Every structure is written in structure tokens, then in C-alpha cells.
Amino acid sequence: MPIHLRHHVFAKERLVAFSDAVFAIIATIMVIPLKIPEFVTDGANFNLEDYIINSDFALQVAIYYLAFYLVWDAWLSHCRVFHILEHVDDFVTFLNLVALLFISLLPASISLVSSYPEDSLALTIAFLNILLISIAMFFLVFFAVRQTQMLDSLIVEAVKVRTLKWTLYAPLLINPLIALLAIIFAWGVTDQPKIGIITLFMIIPFNFLARFILKKIQVRYLRKRVIYLTNEDEGIFCLINNFVSKERTLALSDGVFSIIGTLIVLDLTADIYKKEGKATEATDFLKEEQYAFYSYFSSFMIAGLLWFIHHSMFSLISAVNSYITIFNGLSLMFLGLIPFGAGVASSFIDGTNTNNEITSVRIMVALIILASLSQLALWSVAHCEKSKCLSNEVNSHMIEFIQLWKLLIFPFTGLLVYLVSFSSGVTLNHFYTYFTFAVPVLFILPRAMLFLMTRIKCFTTKASEERPVSAVSDLRYSRIQIQNEPADTTGLIYNQHDNNYLTTDTFKKLPGSTTSVDGGTITEEVQIV
Known part of the structure; x- marks a missing residue:
């Protein structure tokens, strides 16, 4: 690198760490406006289930998911850009801040659409926000691929391939084009803003379709032209194979989990102490x-245990492909609610x-089931690509069993609570309490059993080692040569005294014992274990 450029x-x-933190905050705080107004719940005849079904609340939840997807999609584009960058300069830093600025406005613009779904102006503002995000990301990519002093030498050669450049540019064009189509429907064609929202x-789906097509293009053209790069540089390998950095995936996920925990405690500290007519005595x-x-x-305990499942999964995952990224995004999306x-x-x-209490428990349990099923799907996808995505530790059946046990706890227990909520003879609050306390116990159960079995085995082994050697030192056994004996005696020891066979795990050779060979028989002094 030239000396006059090094200080820039x-x-x-x-x-990258700063950007991931901002993405995590933006993706999580979008749930804050999603509340049931207190003036609605104060009514004596308020029915939570009817409110969720018949009001615009379902639309607000759908718009939340759309906003979360837009943030997640912007984060994926950001990951792809910084895969090919080894360094950054002042201009790239500035463009990155501009992109984060417009991305941080997504919660406000999307909330405007959910608050005023009949207003075309609200939809227009959301469209302009999406357009500005795409423009900022486009210029970030455009400038990055032309600054060779910030790219790895191998990637410098790779970005000369025109197809590779379009795999970076094309996803950024989809969102503004569809948003423009939504504006046309909202203003000019039907004069129905809700049709624009649906558009x-x-x-x-169009974004997923575009990424699928681009992946096929990469497989068909890029690997033929830059195949010599795929095993030499991690950045171009991830770019061509649609892999995402594991470190960035963990950074985003941990940020979302930590902010979820903060928002849960924020509800506790911000709401109940401000109620009118609260008790005068503590x-x-x-x-x-x-x-409350x-x-x-x-x-908080449920969110923490879901993080623990996520942590244990990714401790065994060595590479993050596009399908793992999708299901990780789905699980974070449900966790955001x-x-x-709560x-x-x-x-x-x-x-x-009451009916409202039962409905609130069903909502909470449904979110837990959806988040845990997404994690289960993530693990299943990783297991299907075991050779590419999982570490060698997963070859242990015990590790696989413990991981699968953790993944199945929430779906089964949550489904049980959900089904019990339809039974009129059960106090759901008590059953939900049992569920909350039982889940942590189920989590540590396999590890506790494994620890207990290990301790018992160590105790019995120690006891056997303390047995006097002289009591069995006069016993002599002969090891049968495999080539001279039937197949059913393979790996067995012939007991000359009792005329029977012993398995190889029931003896050990004595220290200082001698071995004699007589024809096809090897005789050793051994001790019974």
C-alpha cells in the first residue's frame, strides 16, 4: 500500500462491530410501538382475542415483520460488501454511516404506515426510506469495489469479473422497484393504500427469487472463472457460495438477544410504577x-434459554450458509416479539x-413455539450439510442427542401448554408457572445424568484398580489369533480354566507379565476387570 495512503x-x-450493533438495535426496537393501548384495555367488556382479530393489530404485526425483513436484508447486503473489503477509509466509513442513518429511520417510517394504513403519504414516506437505503448501499458497493488499496489481492482479480459485480448490485435494485410499484397502486391505480401495502x-418473495437466480448464476459462471480463488480466500469463498460470516451472525444474534432482555425489564420498570391509584405501601x-x-x-428466563440453545448450536456450526441465515433470521424475528x-x-x-388471561398465555406460548421451531429448522439444515457446516465434534452421538434434546424442549412443552389452555378444568396460570420452572430442569437433565453416569463409572473403575493383583495373578488366558479361529470368536479371549470366551473389555494385561507364543496361541498373564 502506498505510504501516502496508509494513514487514510x-x-x-x-x-463492522459498530454496524452490527446498530442493526441489532434497529431490528429489535421496532417492537416498542407494538402495544395494546391502555385506554382500550380499561373497558370492562374488553376482549383481547376480538381486538387482535378484528382491529388493525394484525396489520401492525405484519408490518413489523416486513420492517424486520428489510433490516435483515440490508444487513445481508452489508455483510456481502464487507466480505470483499480488507480495509476501510474515510469515504467508506462516511457512506456506511449514511446507510445506517437511513436504516435507523425504518422503525419510524414503517410505524407511520401501521398507524395510518389508509394514508398514501405514509406509504410514500416508507418508500422513500427504502429507496434511500438502496441508494446508500449501492454507492457503498460501487465505491468499495473500485478502491483496490482496500481489497485483498485475490479479490482484486475476482471483482474484475462483471458477473460478480452484478451479484452485489442486483439485490439492491429489487426493493426500490417493488416499493415504486406499491406507490403506483396506492396513488394512481386503485387509490387504495392497503393495496399498496400488500404490494x-x-x-x-421477489427478493428470495432474485437471490436464488443469482446463486444459480454464480454456480454456472463465477466458479468457472475464479475457481482458483475459492479455497485460498475466505472473503471470495463466502461471496461466491452465499456463505455469511459466522462472527457477524453471532454478533447480530447476541445483540438482538441482549436488547430483548433489556426491553423485557424496561416494561417492568417503566409501566407498573407509573400506574394511577397504585398502593401506598410497598x-x-x-x-x-x-x-407482573x-x-x-x-x-427473561425463556429468552435466556433460547439464547443458550442458539449458543450451543453455533458452538457446533463451523460455517453459515444461506439457509442457516434464513432460519436464524426467522428465529430472531419471532424472538423480537x-x-x-411479556x-x-x-x-x-x-x-x-379469564378469557383475556388465556389469550395472553396463548400469544406468549405461540411466540416461543415459533422461535424454537425456527431454531430446530436451522439445526436440521445444518445437519443436512454436515460435512460443510458442522464441526467434527458433532460425530459424537451423545453431543447430537443432548443438542436435539434442547431443541425439542420448547416445542413439546409449549404445545402442551397451548393445548391445556383449551381445557376449562385447569387453572392456566398455575400450569404456566409449572411450565416456566420445569423447562430449566429439563435443560440440565441430560447433562446431570451424564455427569452422574461418569461419576459412577469413575468410582467403579477406581474400586477395580484397588483390587489385589495377587488374587488373580495365577490365572492364565490365551488370546486367540483371528486368522486361525471362527469369525464369532473375533476379539474374544479364551479362558483355559473354565473353557469359555471372555470379551476384550473384561481383562487387562498385568504390569510386568510375560507373553509366550505356542503355535497359534498367544498366552498372557491378565487381570480380570
């Missing part, structure tokens, strides 16, 4: 709000077994 170029790691949701206040504190405890579910549960769980 920096390592990319800190900028805006077409971003998701004892009475804690008694009134006991279910319990809801916080259970929600856990603070909403808030609903703290508002309606009061031990009375």
Missing part, C-alpha cells in the same frame, strides 16, 4: 403486581383464568 486506511473490524410485501404494591414480576421472570408477549402477559395474567 483503517482495519474494518471496529466499523410492498411482495418485496419478500407490601400492598408488590402483592398487586406479583404477576412473575411475567418478567418467566419471559417476546417483549410484546407485556401482554403482565397486563392480563392475574390468576382469574
Whole structure:
């Protein structure tokens, strides 16, 4: 690198870490506006199930998922750009900040659409936001691939391939084109903004279709022209094979999990202490709000255990392909609604077994089941590509069993709670309490059993080693040569005294014992284990 450029170029790691933190915050705080208004719940005849079905609440949830997908898609594009960068300069840093600025506006612009679904202006603002994100990312890619001092030498040769450049540019063109089509439907064609919103949701299938086509193009053309690079440089390998950096995946996921925990406790500290007419004594206040504190405890514990499953999975995953990325995004998307579910549960769980309480428990359990099933699908996909995506430790059947046990706990226990909620003879609040306390026990059960079995084995082994050698030192056995004996005696030891066979795990050779060979028989002094 020229000396006059060195002080303008920096390592990319800190900028990438900062960007991942911003993406995690943006993806998670979008759930904050998703609340059931207090003035609605104050009514005596309020029905939570009817409100969710008949109001615009379902549309708000759908728009939340759309916004989460847009942030996740922008993060994927960001990952692809920084795969080919080894260094960053002032201009790349500035363009990255501009892109993050427009991405950070997504929660506000999307919330505007969910609050005013009948207003075409709200949809236009959301479209402009998506357009500005795409433009900022386009210029970031455009500038990055032309700054050879910031690219690895192998990637410098690879980016000369025109097809490779279009695999970076093409995904950035889909979102603004579909958003423009949504605006046309909203303003000019049907004059129905909701039709425009539905059109805006077409971003998701068209984006997946475009990525599938681009992947086929990469397989057909790129690997023929830059095949010599695929095993020599991690960045171009990830780019061509649609792999995402494991470190960045973990950084985004850990950020989302940590912010989910923060939002759960924020509900507890921000809401219940501001209620009008609260108790004057701390004892009475804690008694009134006991279910709110319990809801916080259970929600935080569930989020923590889901993180633990995620952590144990990725400790065994060595590479993250596109399918793992998709299911990881799905699980984070459902997890992002856990603070909403916790808030609903703290508002309606009061031990009375009313319809609102039952509905709130069903909402929370449904979110847990969906998030855990996404993690199970992630592990299944990784297992299908075992040679490419999993480490060698997964060859142990015990490790596979323990991991699968963890992944199946939430789907089965959650489904059990959901089915029990339809039974009129059960107090659901108590059953949900048992569920919350039983899940951590089920998590540590296989490890506890494995630890106990190991301790028992160590104890018995130690006891056998302490047995006096002289008691059996006069016994003599002969090892049967395999080529001179039938197949059914392979690996067995012939007991000359009792005229029977012993398995090889029931003896060990004595220290200092002698071995004699007589024809086809090898005689050794051994000790019975």
C-alpha cells in the first residue's frame, strides 16, 4: 500500500462491530410501538382475542415483520460488501454511516404506515426510506469495489469479473422497484393504500427469487472463472457460495438477544410504577403486581434459554450458509416479539383464568413455539450439510442427542401448554408457572445424568484398580489369533480354566507379565476387570 495512503486506511473490524450493533438495535426496537393501548384495555367488556382479530393489530404485526425483513436484508447486503473489503477509509466509513442513518429511520417510517394504513403519504414516506437505503448501499458497493488499496489481492482479480459485480448490485435494485410499484397502486391505480401495502410485501418473495437466480448464476459462471480463488480466500469463498460470516451472525444474534432482555425489564420498570391509584405501601404494591414480576421472570428466563440453545448450536456450526441465515433470521424475528408477549402477559395474567388471561398465555406460548421451531429448522439444515457446516465434534452421538434434546424442549412443552389452555378444568396460570420452572430442569437433565453416569463409572473403575493383583495373578488366558479361529470368536479371549470366551473389555494385561507364543496361541498373564 502506498505510504501516502496508509494513514487514510483503517482495519474494518471496529466499523463492522459498530454496524452490527446498530442493526441489532434497529431490528429489535421496532417492537416498542407494538402495544395494546391502555385506554382500550380499561373497558370492562374488553376482549383481547376480538381486538387482535378484528382491529388493525394484525396489520401492525405484519408490518413489523416486513420492517424486520428489510433490516435483515440490508444487513445481508452489508455483510456481502464487507466480505470483499480488507480495509476501510474515510469515504467508506462516511457512506456506511449514511446507510445506517437511513436504516435507523425504518422503525419510524414503517410505524407511520401501521398507524395510518389508509394514508398514501405514509406509504410514500416508507418508500422513500427504502429507496434511500438502496441508494446508500449501492454507492457503498460501487465505491468499495473500485478502491483496490482496500481489497485483498485475490479479490482484486475476482471483482474484475462483471458477473460478480452484478451479484452485489442486483439485490439492491429489487426493493426500490417493488416499493415504486406499491406507490403506483396506492396513488394512481386503485387509490387504495392497503393495496399498496400488500404490494410492498411482495418485496419478500421477489427478493428470495432474485437471490436464488443469482446463486444459480454464480454456480454456472463465477466458479468457472475464479475457481482458483475459492479455497485460498475466505472473503471470495463466502461471496461466491452465499456463505455469511459466522462472527457477524453471532454478533447480530447476541445483540438482538441482549436488547430483548433489556426491553423485557424496561416494561417492568417503566409501566407498573407509573400506574394511577397504585398502593401506598410497598407490601400492598408488590402483592398487586406479583404477576407482573412473575411475567418478567418467566419471559427473561425463556429468552435466556433460547439464547443458550442458539449458543450451543453455533458452538457446533463451523460455517453459515444461506439457509442457516434464513432460519436464524426467522428465529430472531419471532424472538423480537417476546417483549410484546411479556407485556401482554403482565397486563392480563392475574390468576382469574379469564378469557383475556388465556389469550395472553396463548400469544406468549405461540411466540416461543415459533422461535424454537425456527431454531430446530436451522439445526436440521445444518445437519443436512454436515460435512460443510458442522464441526467434527458433532460425530459424537451423545453431543447430537443432548443438542436435539434442547431443541425439542420448547416445542413439546409449549404445545402442551397451548393445548391445556383449551381445557376449562385447569387453572392456566398455575400450569404456566409449572411450565416456566420445569423447562430449566429439563435443560440440565441430560447433562446431570451424564455427569452422574461418569461419576459412577469413575468410582467403579477406581474400586477395580484397588483390587489385589495377587488374587488373580495365577490365572492364565490365551488370546486367540483371528486368522486361525471362527469369525464369532473375533476379539474374544479364551479362558483355559473354565473353557469359555471372555470379551476384550473384561481383562487387562498385568504390569510386568510375560507373553509366550505356542503355535497359534498367544498366552498372557491378565487381570480380570
